[in-house]
Amino acid sequence: MTSEKTFDAQSLICVECGCPIEKLFKIFSNGASRLAICKYCKKDVDKYVEYDAMALFVDLLLHKAAAYRHWLFNSQVNFHWRLTAIGCLSDAYARHYNTNLSVSGQNDYFKLELRYYYYFIISTILFILSFQLMYRIVVYLPTLTTYKQRDRKIVVRGLLLANFGKLFILCAAIWGRIPTSERSDLELSTVYLYMISLLVICSNAEAIMVLLESSYIMAICITVSVMIIKNCIGFLLERVIPLDAFERFMLSLS
Incomplete structure (x- = not known):
């Protein structure tokens, strides 16, 4: 999982469709968690939070819109x-x-x-x-x-x-x-x-x-x-x- 800090909920979006979301993870009563599902496109809101940084970089080189959405909205990059x-x-x-x-x-x-x-x-x-x-x-x-x-x-x-x-x-x-x-x-x-x-x-x-x-x-x-x-x-x-x-x-x- 990448070491980037997450933004506040107001800036989070689904990387697949670009619609706003409330959270990246769904927390269950037993303490377990999994990626939240977008209510608009019915896909994982951001698969890149579980990806290695190199995999994200490769998708950026391939100009995948989902990778750019994660980089700009769902991750804290300060470099x-x-x-x-x-x-x-x-x-x-x-x-x-x-x-x-x-x-x-x-x-x-x-x-x-x-x-x-x-x-x-x-x-x-x-x-x-x-x-x-x-x-x-x-x-x-x-x-x-x-x-x-x-x-x-x-x-x-x-x-x-x-x-x-x-x-x-x-x-x-x-x-x-x-x-x-x-x-x-x-x-x-x-x-x-x-x-x-x-x-x-x-x-x-x-x-x-x-x-x-x-x-x-x-x-x-x-x-x-x-x-x-x-x-x-x-x-x-x-x-x-x-x-x-x-x-x-x-x-x-x-």
């Missing part, structure tokens, strides 16, 4: 801020890694460090802007439509946790350096990074679908639109604040 920090660091490393691969004979480690700081600032700004945009869509869209209105704390946690796929950038940094006879390190790494980007888009769409109780097509449209805006702003940021100007400014301070 979403740490996950966000690691995600920003990983995203910055991916940007720096791709740029660094195209540079041959680079021995100035101080400049390489400055480059990482530059891309970390860019990645953090882009994450804040994209998160704010997605948060406001999820919070205010239900006021204009029939989509489900959620508690804002759950929305924040859900949108932050949905970026867990960025952690795989660390794996891409390791395995992307493996040389092959057919393709270069840069090409191999790019494939990994595109796959990770697709995973992040799909996980964000799944989280939005669960939060709003919308169709998957609508969730994909919201996610892709935000990602396009994010990439456009990133393109403009790198033109307004070019890397060379940032390096000269930082070197002038040293």
Whole structure:
């Protein structure tokens, strides 16, 4: 059984149908307990409370809505801020890694460090802007439509946790350096990074679908639109604040 703390009854839902429930377990007179049965879909309200954490993680990778409902509503996860920090660091490393691969004979480690700081600032700004945009869509869209209105704390946690796929950038940094006879390190790494980007888009769409109780097509449209805006702003940021100007400014301070 997972070691996560359960929420209060007001936020509990059935992971199969998404309907609100009063409790996860039914307690019998002899002290025994078993999973409660949802009165709407007649299934166990949350099978994941008896699952191992790794089994839950696999279902999250498979984008099962039930796993996301458990993660967002029926479990207390308090590492979403740490996950966000690691995600920003990983995203910055991916940007720096791709740029660094195209540079041959680079021995100035101080400049390489400055480059990482530059891309970390860019990645953090882009994450804040994209998160704010997605948060406001999820919070205010239900006021204009029939989509489900959620508690804002759950929305924040859900949108932050949905970026867990960025952690795989660390794996891409390791395995992307493996040389092959057919393709270069840069090409191999790019494939990994595109796959990770697709995973992040799909996980964000799944989280939005669960939060709003919308169709998957609508969730994909919201996610892709935000990602396009994010990439456009990133393109403009790198033109307004070019890397060379940032390096000269930082070197002038040293």
